[in-house]
Amino acid sequence: MSQRTLIQFFHWYLPEGRLWDDTAAAALGLAEMGVTDVWLPPATKGASGAMSVGYDTYDLFDLGEFDQKGTVPTKYGTRAALETACAALRDHGLRVIHDVVFDHKMGADETERVQVRRANPENRTEIEDEAFDATTHTRFTFPGRAGAHSRFVWDHKCFSGVDRIEDPEEDGVFRLVNQYGDGEWNEEVDDELGNFDFLMGADVEFRNRAVYEELKFWGRWLAEQMPVDGFRLDAAKHIPAWFFRDWVGHCRDSISPDLFVVAEYWHPDRDALATYLERTDHQLSLFDAALVHRFHDAARAGADYDLRTIFDGTLVQSQPDHAVTLVANHDTQPLQALEAPVEDWFKPLAYALILLREGGVPCLFHPDLYGASYADTGNDGQTHDITLAPVACLAKLTQARQRFAHGPQTDLFASATCIGFIRHGTAEAPGCVTILSNGEPASLSAELGPDHAGATFVDWLGHCDGECVADEAGRLEVRCEGGSVSVWVNKAAL
Structure with a gap:
């Protein structure tokens, strides 16, 4: 492919x-x-x-x-x-x-009465020792599907935390009390905010x-x-x-x-x-x-x-x-x-x-x-x-990309405002020379080798008119407009 x-x-x-x-x-x-x-x-x-x-x-x-x-x-x-x-x-x-x-589920079908512990939203590793009773939206029974494809019911044991509780009504980050992880969040997650296990909704407990x-x-x-x-x-x-x-x-x-x-x-x-x-x-x-x-x-x-x-x-x-x-x-x-x-x-x-x-x-x-x-x-x-x-x-x-981006690559990164690169092609597929500028119109020299001596190149994108011809050593001078990109390809490959 x-x-x-x-x-x-x-x-x-x-x-x-x-x-x-x-x-x-x-x-x-x-x-x-x-x-x-x-x-x-x-x-x-x-x-x-x-x-x-x-x-x-x-x-x-x-x-x-x-x-x-x-x-x-x-x-x-x-x-x-x-x-x-x-x-x-x-x-x-x-x-x-x-x-x-x-990562999470939202829109639970039923609520549950569970125990939770508050976590600091700015540093989730700081979890209060004291647990308290609260109502959470953590039971998913999918009544409209009625057991088709899967009979699995999700409840609070399937989640590590929630971002909203009721009775008392409060928004925040709450660690559900369950048998997983000794009350801590999952490991091997990003360390942003101390531990980035929790994102939103009812956070899935992968240790279950x-x-x-x-x-x-x-x-x-x-x-x-x-x-x-x-x-x-x-x-x-x-x-x-x-x-x-x-x-x-x-x-x-x-x-x-x-x-x-x-x-x-x-x-x-x-x-x-x-x-x-x-x-x-x-x-x-x-x-x-x-x-x-x-x-x-x-x-x-x-x-x-x-x-x-x-x-x-x-x-x-x-x-x-x-x-x-x-x-x-x-x-x-x-x-x-x-x-x-x-x-x-x-x-x-x-x-x-x-x-x-x-x-x-x-x-x-x-x-x-x-x-x-x-x-x-x-x-x-x-x-x-x-x-x-x-x-x-x-x-x-x-x-x-499919027609011309083949073969080994040579970078032409000599200027702060104009860079380019050569894809040298293979025996089966042609290459190209790409040049781009974030400033004024620019040009650069690409060493293609003697096999390309005398070859005529055109800008595949049509941003630059005219042609460029490689010299007897296979050296090609390519150009592009200011703030633009051109892709020069061998006319014979077209």
């Missing part, structure tokens, strides 16, 4: 009820463009019903099939439409990546063996229902690494050894990512959060940013085989929790840097291909209208 190219085929503000149909309709075009893997949003029923983006997990076994939370379909459509979408992707040679949200087995069963069950070629693992900072080490290994044994798995361990420190990869036996990849922030900073700084440092401290620089590179996602888009938007002028440069280089699996973002318009409330309390324009050359860059 072609080099792996992933797309996140959704964003936070999609209209209701259409995504599965849109996915099926887009499959052919994505395949022709050079996409190989399609990451779908959480398909399971969320607590907010038809409005749920999917991260407020209610019922893992309801894929838009049962009348629960006021709706049969999820925000994205019915289970039947999901099955059709997955089949269409597979029919066009595309792999299906499912979003897995295990029944829960552990139910989640393994769900992975096997999903693969029996529809195509599964991989997973995106949500909120990995809050889930013990040992659990995903076991769960991913189990799914590879049960479903396919070739499953592609990427975890959302959103951390800018590559040392923290390296530790997580070690704890999970390097069975998965991680999103390169540091690179996203480099792109954000570079776009804002313009010609004042030293492009030679763009990969410093990134995961793709240190562990390229375990890096998923991206420019934006649903959490970094404007008005979302990790907002770090990359300005429009820089997006073509950023995408060229992830699509055409060796190392890493690049991930496209739905609005960068199709555009998006939405309104939401910002941190300032005001409503903002947002329009995200599609990146005009993104389809061409994605095609270039």
